[in-house]
Amino acid sequence: MTAPPLRILQILRAPVGGLFRHVSDLTQALAQRGHEIGIIADSLHTDALTEQRLAALSASCKLGIHSLPIPRMLGPQDLTTPFKVRALAKQLDIDVLHGHGAKGGLNARLGRIGHRDRVALYTPHGGVLNFQPGSAAGRAFRMIERAIMGATDAFVFESAFARSAYIEQIGTPGAPYPVIYNGLTTGEFAPIIPLPDAADFVFIGEFRTAKGIPFMLDALATCRRPDGTPATLAMAGGGPDLGAVAARIAQPDLVGRVRLLGVRPARDALQNGRVVVIPSLAESLPYVILEAAAAALPVISTQVGGIAEIYGPTAGSLVPAADAPALAAAMQHALDDPAAARAEAMERLRFIRAGFSVAHMAGQIEALYRTALANRKKQGSN
Numbered sequence: 380m381t382a383p384p385l386r387i388l389q390i391l392r393a394p395v396g397g398l399f400r401h402v403s404d405l406t407q408a409l410a411q412r413g414h415e416i417g418i419i420a421d422s423l424h425t426d427a428l429t430e431q432r433l434a435a436l437s438a439s440c441k442l443g444i445h446s447l448p449i450p451r452m453l454g455p456q457d458l459t460t461p462f463k464v465r466a467l468a469k470q471l472d473i474d475v476l477h478g479h480g481a482k483g484g485l486n487a488r489l490g491r492i493g494h495r496d497r498v499a500l501y502t503p504h505g506g507v508l509n510f511q512p513g514s515a516a517g518r519a520f521r522m523i524e525r526a527i528m529g530a531t532d533a534f535v536f537e538s539a540f541a542r543s544a545y546i547e548q549i550g551t552p553g554a555p556y557p558v559i560y561n562g563l564t565t566g567e568f569a570p571i572i573p574l575p576d577a578a579d580f581v582f583i584g585e586f587r588t589a590k591g592i593p594f595m596l597d598a599l600a601t602c603r604r605p606d607g608t609p610a611t612l613a614m615a616g617g618g619p620d621l622g623a624v625a626a627r628i629a630q631p632d633l634v635g636r637v638r639l640l641g642v643r644p645a646r647d648a649l650q651n652g653r654v655v656v657i658p659s660l661a662e663s664l665p666y667v668i669l670e671a672a673a674a675a676l677p678v679i680s681t682q683v684g685g686i687a688e689i690y691g692p693t694a695g696s697l698v699p700a701a702d703a704p705a706l707a708a709a710m711q712h713a714l715d716d717p718a719a720a721r722a723e724a725m726e727r728l729r730f731i732r733a734g735f736s737v738a739h740m741a742g743q744i745e746a747l748y749r750t751a752l753a754n755r756k757k758q759g760s761n
Contacts, residue, residue, distance in 0.1 A: 384412075385748055386442065387475040388468060390419045390483040390490075392449045394432040397666050398480055398504040401537070401561055403436055408741035410439035417442030417471060419464060419486070421449040423456070442471050449482050453519060457485065464490030473497060475748050481506040481520055488530040495758075498532035498751040505663055508544055524549050532751040535559050535744060538664040538685030555750065560688070561664055562740035563673050568732060571646060571674035573653045578611040578638060579604065579714060580679075581652020583645055583667050584659075586618035591658035591681065591700060593627065598658075598707035600632040604714055612656075615640040615648035645670045654713045654720060659683055660700045669735055672727045677720035679709045691730035693723050 387409065389402050406416050418440055420433060425446070433444050447463050448456040464486045468476060476499045478487025484501035491499035507524045510517035528549070534556035536542035542558055580599065584590045595612075602610035614624070614637060628637040640648055645667055649655065655671040655678045662684035669689055671678045680686050682697040690697060698705040713720040 382749065385409075385414045385474045385745075385752075386417075386472055387414055387477060387748070388417045388419055388442070388464075388471070388473050388487075389477050389479065390464065390487045391479040392421045392451065392482040393424065394420055394429055397561070397664075399432065400666055401502070401504070402479055403432075404562060404564070404737045405741055405744060406436055407439045408737050409745065410441070412741065412745065414745070415441045417473075418444045419447055419449075419467070420444070421482075422446035423448050423450055442473075447486075449486065451482070452516060457482075461486050461489035465493070468494070468497060474752060475500065477502070477748075480504050481509070481524075484531075485523065485527070488527045491532075492530055495755065498748070498755050499530060500533045500535060500747070500751060501531050502535040502537065503541065503545060504537065505541070508541075508548055512548065521549060528552060532755060533557075533747050535747065537561050538688050540685035540688065541663050554754075555747065557743070557747065559740055559743045559747070560735050561666065561669065562735055562737035563669055563731075564737050567646070567670060568673045568728075571649050571676060573676075574650050577650065578613040578652045580610065580654050580656045580710065581613045581615070581649060582656050582658075583615045583643075583648045583671075584657065585616055586614075586620040586624055588620065589659060589661045591660045592620065592624060594701055594703045594706055595656055595658040596624070596627050596633060596637070597703040598710055599636065601707045602710050602714060609636050610710070610714060612637045613640055613648075613651040614638070615643045615651070617642050646674065649674055649676060653677070653717075654679060654710070656706075656710065657681070657686075658700075658706055659686075662686055664688065669731065672724070672731050673735075675724055675728050677713055677717075677724045678727070679706070679713060681706075689731060689735070690727060693727045693730070696723060 389406055391402055410416050447460050450456050476487040476491050478484035479502050488499045491497050507520040510520050531554050533554050534552050536558045539558050599612050604610055655676050657668055657680040659681055664685040668678055681700040683700050687694040698709050
C-alpha cells in the first residue's frame with residue numbers, strides 16, 4: 380500500500396544563502412514526489428529580490444507562500460508568531476512543520492506544541508551556533524534552544540561537523556538526529572569546461588573575513604605557471620571586504636593578475652577559472668565546493684567545518700586554514716601538475732555522486748518525516 384502524501388510547511392526567516400538553496404531544492408523535490416508543500420518566511424525585512432526568490436517556488440507550493448513577522452534577533456513577534464504558525468498549520472491540516480535556521484526552528488517547534496498528530500523537525504544550518512557563545516544574544520539563543528529541544532521530533536544536520544558542534548554547545552538530542560547531506564541536481568553534475576580566457580584559479584564567495592581571502596591573495600602573489608609567468612585569479616562575489624580586496628589586488632605583486640567578476644551564479648562563475656580555491660577560515664558544508672566538485676573541477680580548500688566530508692577519500696589534500704604558505708604550495712602544485720589535479724577531481728566526483736544528490740537528500744528527509752510521525756502516533760497511543 381502506497382503511503383499517503385504529506386502536508387508540509389517549510390519555515391525560514393530569509394530566503395538567502397545556502398539555507399534557502401536547501402529549502403528550495405527540498406521543496407521542489409518533495410513536491411515532485413507528490414507531497415503538498417507550503418512556505419512561511421519573514422514579512423519584516425522583505426524586498427523585490429526576496430519576493431522574486433519565493434515566487435520562483437510558487438509552482439511547487441500547493442499550500443501557498445505565507446509571510447509572518449520573524450525578526451532576526453529576539454523581539455516581541457517571537458511571542459506571537461508561533462501562535463500564527465499554529466493557526467495556519469491547523470487551517471491547512473499540516474502533518475509536518477520543518478524549521479530551518481534558529482528562527483525557523485523556533486517557530487516550527489513552538490507552533491507544533493499541543494498537537495499530537497503533527498511533528499516538528501529542525502535543521503539548524505548553524506542556527507544558534509552562529510551567535511558568539513559569550514555574547515548576550517548567544518547566551519539567550521542557547522538557553523532557548525535547550526528549553527525547546529524536547530519539542531523537537533527530529534533534527535536534520537547537514538554535516539557531521541554541524542551535529543558535533545550542536546551536541547557540544549547545546550546537548551545531545553532526545554529525538555532522532557541524523558546527518559543528511561545537502562544535495563545537487565542532476566544538471567549540476569554536468570562537467571564545466573573552463574573558458575578559453577579562464578584564469579588559473581577562481582574564487583566564489585562573500586568578501587568577508589571568514590572566507591580567508593587575504594591568505595589566498597598572499598598565496599597567489601608567489602605562484603608562477605610552468606613558463607614562469609605570474610598565475611592569475613578570477614573572483615566572483617561581493618560583500619563588506621570588497622574595498623579591502625580591491626586595494627590589495629592593486630598592489631605591485633598582484634596588479635593586473637586578479638579579475639573581479641561581481642556576483643554571479645556559481646556555474647557561470649566556475650567557468651572563469653581552471654582550479655577552484657576556497658580558503659575559508661570557517662564553514663559547515665559549503666555548496667560552492669559541492670558544485671565545483673560535481674562539475675569535475677579541481678578544488679583547493681582548507682581543513683575546516685564539514686569540508687572533509689565532501690572531500691571523502693581526497694581529504695588528505697586539504698590545507699590548514701589561515702596558512703598562506705601551505706595554500707601557496709597547494710596552488711603551485713596544481714599549476715605544476717594539472718594531470719594530478721584533474722585525477723583527484725575525478726576521484727572526488729565519484730565520491731560525491733553517490734551521496735550528495737537532491738534525490739538522495741529528499742528521500743532521506745521524507746523517510747525521517749514518516750518516522751517522526753510514526754513515533755508521535757506511538758507516543759499518543761501510550
